[in-house]
Amino acid sequence: MILPQAVQRLINAFEQLPGIGPKTAARLTFYLLHTPQGFLDRFAEALLSLKRDTKECSICFNVSETDPCPICADDKRDKNIICVVEQPLDIISLEKTGHYQGVYHVLGGVINPLQNITPEEIRIKELLARVKNNPHLKEVILAMGSGMEGEATAMYIKKKLAEENKNRSQPFLITRMGQGLPVGADLEYADELTLQRALEGRRQY
Amino acid sequence: MILPQAVQRLINAFEQLPGIGPKTAARLTFYLLHTPQGFLDRFAEALLSLKRDTKECSICFNVSETDPCPICADDKRDKNIICVVEQPLDIISLEKTGHYQGVYHVLGGVINPLQNITPEEIRIKELLARVKNNPHLKEVILAMGSGMEGEATAMYIKKKLAEENKNRSQPFLITRMGQGLPVGADLEYADELTLQRALEGRRQY
Numbered sequence: 001m002i003l004p005q006a007v008q009r010l011i012n013a014f015e016q017l018p019g020i021g022p023k024t025a026a027r028l029t030f031y032l033l034h035t036p037q038g039f040l041d042r043f044a045e046a047l048l049s050l051k052r053d054t055k056e057c058s059i060c061f062n063v064s065e066t067d068p069c070p071i072c073a074d075d076k077r078d079k080n081i082i083c084v085v086e087q088p089l090d091i092i093s094l095e096k097t098g099h100y101q102g103v104y105h106v107l108g109g110v111i112n113p114l115q116n117i118t119p120e121e122i123r124i125k126e127l128l129a130r131v132k133n134n135p136h137l138k139e140v141i142l143a144m145g146s147g148m149e150g151e152a153t154a155m156y157i158k159k160k161l162a163e164e165n166k167n168r169s170q171p172f173l174i175t176r177m178g179q180g181l182p183v184g185a186d187l188e189y190a191d192e193l194t195l196q197r198a199l200e201g202r203r204q205y
Numbered sequence: 206m207i208l209p210q211a212v213q214r215l216i217n218a219f220e221q222l223p224g225i226g227p228k229t230a231a232r233l234t235f236y237l238l239h240t241p242q243g244f245l246d247r248f249a250e251a252l253l254s255l256k257r258d259t260k261e262c263s264i265c266f267n268v269s270e271t272d273p274c275p276i277c278a279d280d281k282r283d284k285n286i287i288c289v290v291e292q293p294l295d296i297i298s299l300e301k302t303g304h305y306q307g308v309y310h311v312l313g314g315v316i317n318p319l320q321n322i323t324p325e326e327i328r329i330k331e332l333l334a335r336v337k338n339n340p341h342l343k344e345v346i347l348a349m350g351s352g353m354e355g356e357a358t359a360m361y362i363k364k365k366l367a368e369e370n371k372n373r374s375q376p377f378l379i380t381r382m383g384q385g386l387p388v389g390a391d392l393e394y395a396d397e398l399t400l401q402r403a404l405e406g407r408r409q410y
Contacts, residue, residue, distance in 0.1 A: 082248050
């Protein structure tokens with residue numbers, strides 16, 4: 001093969017990333033051949049420090065520079081509302097809304113029997129422990145995706161939380177993210193299930 | 206902002222790459238948070254060595270470990286046929302066909318007045334010098350893309366080469382990559398210009 005090893009190695013690395021195929025990997029690599037060495041150095045350093053300079057929050061399992069993470073350490077956040085998400089990326093999306101004042105719990109995935117991800121594989125045990133240790137808990141929001149695996153995970157967790165609720169004089173709420181039309185969407189392009197959920201979730205106006 | 210600096214830095218680096226927006230950059234970064242450190246180390250090393258371990262072939266300007274590159278140094282390649290391409294990536298695509306036995310010339314871009322890329326900015330001067338120094342030259346294949354910039358570049362180079370040809374008793378051929386239907390394509394989805402070119406380029410069968 002005519003490719004220099006250094007080029008092939010970087011193509012191989014890019015190809016490992018999700019959503020990047022051989023053509024894109026080659027395109028990115030050849031693009032980088034024409035960037036200043038300073039950018040390559042900074043890129044490499046960012047890769048090397050990614051895990052070195054971050055840790056997992058021992059309370060919510062978010063990615064953070066500190067433990068506990070800034071959200072768990074923030075006195076102004078309501079520790080009695082826990083929003084359960086699949087991954088740290090979801091926290092960023094929710095924080096961008098600026099409309100959530102509770103704390104989070106990162107599952108680190110969803111139950112997926114096809115990929116051998118059982119309930120033990122994700123941080124459900126840790127969530128139940130957190131719930132058990134908080135007698136003042138007001139609400140758990142199940143904010144995993146609305147696909148099949150997300151729904152299955154939400155149902156599984158709901159059952160576990162409902163059991164815990166039976167032991168409480170003051171049970172906490174278990175909620176799920178609202179479903180319906182995305183903002184800006186036209187009805188004609190919405191699928192039937194989304195329209196059905198939008199009808200079920202209609203509000204007085 | 207709640208993102209750890211190390212995470213933000215890597216997101217910023219990914220965002221610099223062509224075709225990678227903020228969402229994809231974040232997705233790739235969070236994916237890498239869960240890969241083994243060994244992969245991150247190899248990825249970083251590949252970035253650092255990319256330019257360190259490669260050079261430009263002084264004959265054809267291909268990316269290579271050696272100068273001249275393996276193609277220019279290969280005695281079995283016909284030095285009297287030069288295929289002019291935009292970028293090194295195009296050489297890989299052509300080499301994959303296994304049907305080209307000549308050598309290459311990498312322009313390093315195409316003429317693009319909108320992006321201030323004039324003929325002086327790409328390696329046309331070097332191509333003309335190569336052509337001038339080779340009295341046995343048989344053919345120059347203009348293999349830049351068939352978009353507007355590629356066509357303009359091909360036309361510009363053709364004019365320059367034709368001038369050079371006037372001084373020769375044995376002129377070399379100037380050819381352009383064939384245009385027409387891509388293999389496997391249906392006529393109904395082809396645009397009019399492609400169909401026109403396919404008609405013009407029809408062959409006895």
